[in-house]
Amino acid sequence: MFAPRATEEDDKLFGLNEPAHLFAKLCWEVRELRLAISRRHSIGFAMLNEPAFHVFNCAVSAWHLRDWVWNSLSELQRVEACKMLGSRATRDSFFETIDRRFRAIHICGQIANGSKHLSLWPKFEDPTVQTKVNWETETCTTGTPCSAPLDNYRDHLVVLDNGAERSVIEVFEMAITNWQGMLSALWLIEGSMADF
Numbered sequence: 001m002f003a004p005r006a007t008e009e010d011d012k013l014f015g016l017n018e019p020a021h022l023f024a025k026l027c028w029e030v031r032e033l034r035l036a037i038s039r040r041h042s043i044g045f046a047m048l049n050e051p052a053f054h055v056f057n058c059a060v061s062a063w064h065l066r067d068w069v070w071n072s073l074s075e076l077q078r079v080e081a082c083k084m085l086g087s088r089a090t091r092d093s094f095f096e097t098i099d100r101r102f103r104a105i106h107i108c109g110q111i112a113n114g115s116k117h118l119s120l121w122p123k124f125e126d127p128t129v130q131t132k133v134n135w136e137t138e139t140c141t142t143g144t145p146c147s148a149p150l151d152n153y154r155d156h157l158v159v160l161d162n163g164a165e166r167s168v169i170e171v172f173e174m175a176i177t178n179w180q181g182m183l184s185a186l187w188l189i190e191g192s193m194a195d196f
Contacts, residue, residue: 019068020189023179026061030172033058037157037169051157052133055168059111062175066095066105069188081186098182104174107159130160131168 016022033054070091073081082089087097099106110129134156157168183189 018188019065019072019183022061022065022068023176023183023189026058026065026172026179027176029054029058029061030169030176033172034169055111055157056115058168058172059108059115062105062108062172062179063112065179066098069182069186070094072188073186077186084185102175102178103161104171105178107161107171108175111159128162132158132160134158 016025033051036051036054039050069081070078078094079089082094082097085094085097085101087093099109106126107129110126111131113124159166159168159171161171180189
C-alpha cells in the first residue's frame, strides 16, 4: 500500500498516487522540520530559513490531503465520508467541514495558501491565525574552534491561534493526528504511520 506505483493516470505524480502516500510525505516532512529546528544555523538565507522551507511543505501537504482524499473516493465512498463528518455530499461542503472541525488543518490551510500566494484574499483570510519567528542568537565563546561562525541562530516558529502561541510542530502533529483518524476511518491507511 505504501510503495508508489505508477499508473497511466499519474503522469505528473512520480508514483505518489494515494492519500496514504501524501500522508507519509507529511509525516516525513514534519520529521525533517524537527531536525532542521534542532540544528544551529549560521548566516546565509537558505540556512537561516531552512525550517521555514519545511513549514511551507508541511502546511501544503496537510492542507492538500483534502483534495487527495476527495479525489481518491468513489461516489459511494464520498457520501459515506460526508456522512461521517456530518457534511453534505459535495466537495465544497466536505472541504468546509474539515476546515471547520479540525483547527490544525484550518491553520495549515492559512499557512499553505498564505505561503503559496504571498497573501490571502480577504474572503479566505482568518485574522485569528498568524505566524511569527522568534530568533535566538548564540555568540561564539572562548574555546570555540576558529573555523566556527561567530554567531549561530536558532529559530522558534510559532503560530498565534486566537492570540495563543502554539509551536508549529504542535500544529502539524495535531494535523497528523486528525488525518490519521480520518484516513483510518475511511480505510485509506492501516495502522499508524505518524512515527514514519
